[in-house]
Amino acid sequence: MRVNLRVNGRPRQVDDVWEGESLLYVLRERMGLPGSKNACEQGECGSCSVRLDDVLVCSCLVAAGQAEGREVLTVEGLPGASAPSSALSSDPSGDSSEDDRSGELAPIQQAFIDAGAVQCGFCTPGLLVAADDLLRRDSDPSDADIREALSGNLCRCTGYEKILDAVRLAAARGETRRREGG
Amino acid sequence: MDFLRPASWEEALAAKAAHPAAVPIAGGTDVMVEINFDLRRPDHLLDLGRVAELREWEVGERTVRLGASVPYTQIMAELRHDLPGLALASHTVASPQIRNRGSVGGNLGTASPAGDAHPALLAAGCEVEVESRARGSRRVPIDAFFTGVKRNALAPDELIRAVHIDRADGPQQFSKVGTRNAMVIAVCAFSLALHPESRTVRTGIGSAAPTPIRARAAEEFLNAALEEGGFWDTGEAVPPSIGARFAGLASGACNPIDDVRGSAAYRRHAIGVLARRTLTWCWESYRESERRAPCA
Amino acid sequence: MTGTVGVPTRITQGSGTKGGVGESTLRPDGTLKTTGEFAYASDLWHEDMLWGHTLRAPHAHALITRIDLTDALLQPGVYAVLAYADLPAAKRYGLELRDQPVLCDGRVRFHGEPVALVAADHPETARRAAAKIVVEYDVLPPVTDEAAATAPGAPLLHPDRDDDHAPHVPHPNIVRRQPVRRGDIEAGRARAAVIVRQDYEVGMQDQAFLGPESGLAVPADDGGVDLYVSTQWLHVDREQIAPVLGLPEDKVRLALSGVGGAFGGREDLSMQAHAALLALHTGKPVKMVYNRYESFFGHVHRHPARITYEHGATREGKLTHVAARIVLDGGAYASSTPAVVGNAASLGLGPYTCENVDIEAIGLYTNNPPCGAMRGFGAVQACFAYESQMDRVAAELHLDPVEFRQLNAMEQGSLMPTGQPVDSPAPVAELLRRVRSMPMPPERQWESAGEGADLRALPGGLSNTTHGEGVVRGVGYAVGIKNVGFSEGFDDYSTARVRLEVVGGEPVATVHTAMAEVGQGGVTVHAQIARTELGVAQVTIQPADTAVGSAGSTSASRQTYVTGGAVRHACQAVRAEVLEIGRRKFGSYHPAWATAELLLEGGKIVTDGGEALADLADVLEGDPVERELEWRHRPTQALDHERGQGNGHVQYSFAAHRAVVEVDTDLGLVKVVELACAQDVGKALNPLSVVGQIQGGTTQGLGLAVMEEIVLDPEAKVRNPSFTDYLIPTILDTPPLPVDVLELADSHAPYGLRGVGEASTLSSTPAVVAAVRQATGLALTRVPVRPEHLTGT
Missing domain, CATH: 3.90.1170.50 (Aldehyde oxidase/xanthine dehydrogenase, a/b hammerhead)
Known part of the structure; x- marks a missing residue:
């Protein structure tokens, strides 16, 4: 079947989709957007998290046909879709990632790098989409709120401490930006 | 496999009539797992995602009409005063991602004994509105809905349209045991609703019998004990002996199995503990509201 | 349709003049991993595939x-x-x-x-x-345990064995048997004021890497x-x-x-x-x-184990003897069972000294799933058992469990039961002291919210099982010992190719190894080493492949030690060559070329006094200097078959934990409130990564303590092959994980470092279980601890 949808703001059309394919499969294998990860395909790990019509979902549990006409945001689209990032693209301490691509990162992406929240990185895209979703709703979440919001995203490497650090860091930088009228 | 995308309820009924074996898919939280893991290959998937009315709810005088696809996240946020037990249960469902997609209609459709909504629905009291194109609409009382392990009262050509849940007239609680502090399937679950207007209590038990059940003997005992002791009027604390007996009867209502998630013995034990605790919480909350009421 | 051919990601990272060894530089692959562009194996695509x-x-x-x-x-x-x-x-x-x-x-x-x-x-x-x-x-009918595997007439899993262990095993269904014997157990028994004997069991854990x-x-x-x-x-x-x-x-x-993660799997x-x-x-x-x-x-899983320990001690609290039998189920194929057996036997005493030791470890062939490497590798199972024993003996003697451990703690110079001297710092007592002295988390944190109980801080979490009823706090301690690097005579080496060149006026180092970056951060450390040794800002880490010599395995906490060592070694050779070229070209212009200690710094050759002697650009004149070299750690020895004596290990890694738990004693649900760790890392090449490793290992240990197990049915079939029923800790199950990093250099290792990846996985499990025991008073001899164990159901 044919499926039309918007992904990260761009209209996309894919053909020959098998009716049992998930949105995750279509993103990864038919659209060249492998950022959303296929870690469990049963909604237990959150690695495939995307926003579907602005709602955080596991893309492995969305049938491709259900995405017809919908708007999907993946980790690849985060820089353009989250809170404005340009003012915050690098750590003020100067200890930020030196990569010249860092200007294209969303604040939550930069915070994950700076806080050491990335190890193997397989859970990272899903966590970024989920954490960004949290910060859109609550710019200053408590630790318990962060834990609850990220409880659908498994990480096997970090023990989550540095992921918490990253979300706190992104929230604090957002606060700084707001105070400075950015 | 064909993917059917009805744009309205009528179209959905027509599609189901034409393809009674079609598998309805809404949040996908059950169906897609089975497809991803090659456990199910239906000839037709019937996507209910385009039927807007299924995502609507209406708070009436006595009941809430909850569209079959209203996601748990919305129940938690918007219906916690009218449907406190179900809202608590919704909060225990899996993860934020799943709660954004999963719905009571899906839970009822799957009719797993471990469905988180079921105990709360049983305790609150509700009717499931189902419909077929051929025979129209009918309402199935929740007590008659679950007919076996992952089986329900739906005919092949019927779809679940809504659930009519009694608005809470008293405190309700829902507790679920899992071996993890989040994102876990119930080892067992218990829900209790006090209905001060009728001076009755209702219960719901999940994952401790082939289907979700009520602990009827426990309810009858507690109804009688509360009545005889005049507790509804006095608002006095329920003595531990009543709680213990209630817990024992709730435990006795279970008919659990040993499985990888827990032993039968543990499930019986845990249901007893949850029954006692939820009774305490509900009754404390009832007493508090009674204490406040005269001043109001 | 678009897609990427399977070209691994090349990573370039630069920094000012900093970013060397000892700094918390950021991952060079971090950006790609956050944008979603980093190509994991499952992301690869090829035309016509x-x-x-x-x-x-x-x-x-x-x-x-x-x-x-x-x-x-x-x-x-x-x-x-x-x-x-x-x-x-x-x-x-x-x-x-x-x-x-x-x-x-x-x-x-x-x-x-x-x-x-x-x-x-x-x-x-x-x-x-x-x-x-x-x-x-x-x-x-399947062969599922030791009794069935060694019964008369038992079906042989591999009837035609001709491997090196075959002549030394008592039964062909035993992959390897390794005793470690020292002293005289009977003499020890005779001196013991208390003797504690107990069976333990460890369930089958899975690596559950996400990719x-x-x-x-x-x-x-x-x-x-x-x-x-x-x-x-x-x-x-x-x-x-x-x-x-x-x-x-x-x-x-x-x-x-x-x-996407590995952990041995x-x-x-x-x-x-x-x-x-x-x-x-x-x-x-x-x-x-x-x-x-x-x-x-x-993939293979962690060996499930049945373990029997006997510990004896004097009234004063000195261990008199330790006897143990450790039976590891290797399943259908050997995988790394022989090496796991060697670790279990040689590390089975724990980080303690005792003169009389008799440990036997065996690995079985059965029809259960094959088991092999998982973080902690043979040391995890024993650590749960011996640390449980240490608590029991302390209780028998009415001694404080931490002090009892400290009284028996090994230190530099101690002898392992294999007869091998511990020739680098072994701060076991100090780690326990540090972890104990950390501030305790506040009580009843679920009440801090004000209105009602914050379920997220209670056992059962969001499932609303308790508002404080039945909740009892417990505190437990444990410490462990893990070997670093491949042991028992294995030729454990790594290879690094390092090139230094000047590109566009800028000196650039390129590091090429076959090291598998599985998330541990080896690529970060390699760049740091190159910066420190070659004084460059810009370092390119080449994709790992077989175009360069072997780097050995990313396991056994060994990569920073061994491949890091190889990178340093190759860098030093490159530096020596550059200095030699410089001397040839410019040596006659300045006496310092002959007399001073020379370094590479910021694209120049400088004296240790900071005087610049030449620009790299002038020295190299467009020609790169490249060296590919192997580097090996000190050799180890095989353990003898009968008494397990020999210098089997090259280095040890130690960690201690304090677990604070709250248990819903009615429902048997556990909330770990805090899991603090102190670990000696010799030298933290990248402190941020070191802490990440310790926290990650700690959390896997927590998982084994309270939830993680592959369950088999009586037909030896896996009952829970899914993330629905094989549960790993979520962020709500994982408490704050304070880490105290101790840096006591091992003079034999590059920069004094000590392999960091595994030690925290060991002691985490017994610490959590000890805390649950304190809360419940139950014996709890099996992990994972299930609600059934805590409620007697």
Whole structure:
């Protein structure tokens, strides 16, 4: 079947989709957007998290046909879709990632790098989409709120401490930006 | 496999009539797992995602009409005063991602004994509105809905349209045991609703019998004990002996199995503990509201 | 459609003049990993590629009486269907013993064993074709434990064994037996004021890395194959794959794709040989991706163990003797069971001194799932048991459990029960002191919110099982010892190729190794080492592949030590060469060339006094300097078969934990409130990464303590191969994890470092269980602790 949808703001059309394919499969294998990860395909790990019509979902549990006409945001689209990032693209301490691509990162992406929240990185895209979703709703979440919001995203490497650090860091930088009228 | 995308309820009924074996898919939280893991290959998937009315709810005088696809996240946020037990249960469902997609209609459709909504629905009291194109609409009382392990009262050509849940007239609680502090399937679950207007209590038990059940003997005992002791009027604390007996009867209502998630013995034990605790919480909350009421 | 060919990610990272050893520089792959562009094995794509699929056996023990591929081959879109009879060359592979058939050889030895392979144009086509393969089984009763494996007339898992361990085992269903004996147990018993004897059991834990097994095999024009895979050791994969394909090693080229975690689970082959076979058979690129269900069958697990310990101590609290028997279930194939047995035996006393020791460890062949490497590797199981024992003995003696441990703690100069002296710092008592002195988390944190109980801070969490009822706090301590690097005489080396050149006026170092970056941060450290040694800002880390010599395995906490050591070694050789060129060209212009200590710094050759002698650009004049060198740690010795004596290990790593838990004693639910760790890392090359490793290991230990177990049914079939029923800790199960890092240099190791990856996995589990014991008063001799154990149901 044919499926039309918007992904990260761009209209996309894919053909020959098998009716049992998930949105995750279509993103990864038919659209060249492998950022959303296929870690469990049963909604237990959150690695495939995307926003579907602005709602955080596991893309492995969305049938491709259900995405017809919908708007999907993946980790690849985060820089353009989250809170404005340009003012915050690098750590003020100067200890930020030196990569010249860092200007294209969303604040939550930069915070994950700076806080050491990335190890193997397989859970990272899903966590970024989920954490960004949290910060859109609550710019200053408590630790318990962060834990609850990220409880659908498994990480096997970090023990989550540095992921918490990253979300706190992104929230604090957002606060700084707001105070400075950015 | 064909993917059917009805744009309205009528179209959905027509599609189901034409393809009674079609598998309805809404949040996908059950169906897609089975497809991803090659456990199910239906000839037709019937996507209910385009039927807007299924995502609507209406708070009436006595009941809430909850569209079959209203996601748990919305129940938690918007219906916690009218449907406190179900809202608590919704909060225990899996993860934020799943709660954004999963719905009571899906839970009822799957009719797993471990469905988180079921105990709360049983305790609150509700009717499931189902419909077929051929025979129209009918309402199935929740007590008659679950007919076996992952089986329900739906005919092949019927779809679940809504659930009519009694608005809470008293405190309700829902507790679920899992071996993890989040994102876990119930080892067992218990829900209790006090209905001060009728001076009755209702219960719901999940994952401790082939289907979700009520602990009827426990309810009858507690109804009688509360009545005889005049507790509804006095608002006095329920003595531990009543709680213990209630817990024992709730435990006795279970008919659990040993499985990888827990032993039968543990499930019986845990249901007893949850029954006692939820009774305490509900009754404390009832007493508090009674204490406040005269001043109001 | 778009997509990327399987080209691994090249990473360039630069910084000012900083970013050397000891700094918390950021991951060079961090940006790509957050944008979603980092190419993991399952992300690879190739024009015209096929999808491989594996048909697996539904029984744990069976004979295949018939196999018919005809119908599967007839399916449209199917390009190949292969079974055992189609294997072109070597039929078996294996990490230590070549005992595992590439495809089932007619006898199924474990549930989920690969039976046949399909290549097709879509994964669903491949799945449907696999379902059309006809396989008839004659099901046999499985061998599931020691008694059954060694009973008279027990079926032999591998009747034709001719491996090196075979002559030394009491039964052919025992992979390896290793005793470690020292002193005189009877004499110890005679001196003991208390003797504590207890059986323990450890369930089968899974690595549960998040990136499932996957890879892409591309047939090459030269008749060889290029493999893009996620693995822990490219060269050992190749050593096993090439004979299976009937190709010389130089025609089997492996490149590391992005690895989504490993933890030991990628030491053995999974889909590598299968994808290569399909690719060579079809002449097309073949991608294989396991889903989560298949992943549980696609890699080995941590050995479940049954353990008996006897500890004796004097009234004053000195250990008189320790006797132990550790039975590790290796399952159907050996994998790394022999080495796991060696670790269990040689580390089974724990980080303590005791003159009289008698430990026997054995690894079994059974029809259970194959078990092999997982973080902690043979030391985890024993640590749970000996630390439980230490608490029991302390209780018998009415001694404080931490002080009792400190009284018996090993230190530098102590003898291991293998007779090996501990020749670098062993701050066991100090780690315990540090972890104990950390501030305690506040009580009843669920009340802090104000209105009502914050469920998220209670056992049961969001499931609303308690508002404080039945909740009891407990505190527990544990400490462990893990070897670093490959032991027992293994030639453990790594190779690094380092190039220094001037590009556009800027000095640039390039580091090329075959080290598998599995998330640990080795690539970060390599860049730091190059900066420190070569004084450059810009370092390029080449993708890991077999175009460079072996780096050994990313396991045994060894990569920073061994490949880091190789990178340093190669950098130093490059530096020496550069200085030599400089001396030749400019030596006559300044006396310092001959007399001063010279360094490379900021693209210049400088004296240790900071005086610049020459620009690198002038020294190199456009010619790069490159060195590829091997580097090995000090040799180790095999343990003798009878008494297990020998200098078997090269280095040890120590960590201690304090666990604070709250247990709902009515429901048997556990909330770990805090899990603090103190670990000696010798030298933290990257403190941020070190803490990340310690926290990650701690959390896996927590998982084993309270939830993680692969459960088998009586037919030895896996009952919970999914993330729905194999539970790993979520962020709500994982408490704050304060870490105290101690840095006592090991003078034998590069920069004084101590391998960091595993130690925290060991002591975390017994610390949590000790805390639960304190809260409940229960004996709790099995992990994971289940609600049933805590409620007597």
